[in-house]
Amino acid sequence: MELNEALFSLFHTVRNKIIEQVKQMDSDLSPMHLKSLKVISKIEDCTGQKLATFMGRDKAQINRLIKELVNQELVIKTSNKEDGRSQILSLSGRGTQYLDKFNKIEKQVFDTMLKDIEPQKVELFIQLANEFKGNLQ
Amino acid sequence: MELNEALFSLFHTVRNKIIEQVKQMDSDLSPMHLKSLKVISKIEDCTGQKLATFMGRDKAQINRLIKELVNQELVIKTSNKEDGRSQILSLSGRGTQYLDKFNKIEKQVFDTMLKDIEPQKVELFIQLANEFKGNLQ
């Protein structure tokens, strides 16, 4: 098997597995919304622009996504003292709860994936993935 | 870095690189169309159903995709002697040409990615990816 095939096929399998599990949740959030929650929680003083850059998506799309999340009271906007144009995004309590649920699902899928696989091998995989990526940047 | 992050991030980098290159082509085909050409060329006696299953997509979507490709004379439908309900899909000359162009681009991106990386490492990565996937199926 070729590398491209192996990579694409693994990614899609993982992705579909996670989406499948997420559907079981009572949540009415789309995968993109959940992904955004995750990124917002990870990025320090996250703004819309940072989120768009990090996710590699159009700012229009991100903006609508944020609006929806704020609407559902999962994300809170607070004004940015450093820059009057932007606002800082952070998770509300509810947002944190949702994210926790999602993280559990993701972790569970990865745990299944790594069943009976030695940790060094996983380490090696990560290292290789990063080497590969490094060559493209 | 965690495995999930490494995997997702590598995938997206590769994907974006390929899309970026494809846009340089004079082609007005979308990534999905190109992917379909690729799969059609790979699968023996490919039918719509096989294509949908292989790509893990809805048959409605695949059907419209095929219609478009046939429209653009990149794919040819021939009636299936084995089964009167389905038709066999194959690439036309033009379709083959397009696919070749795409394959060149994909290969180029992967070659860049694997620059100065030992072949055994790549082999190992493929092997690990398959092990991982195996655990999810």
Added chain:
DNA sequence: TTACATTGGTTGACAATGTCAACTAAGTTG
């Protein structure tokens, strides 16, 4: 400080992709 360019965000319009359900026609099975 003013003039100009840049940046962050917002919106409209639209394109591309993905999903669900209903339906026809051909095949399969008891």
Added chain:
DNA sequence: CAACTTAGTTGACATTGTCAACCAATGTAA
């Protein structure tokens, strides 16, 4: 044969992604 399944087609719709215009805040150079 009747009941069921499968391949394909279509309509309607949801989600995701893109492009361009615009405003207000910021940065910068003369």
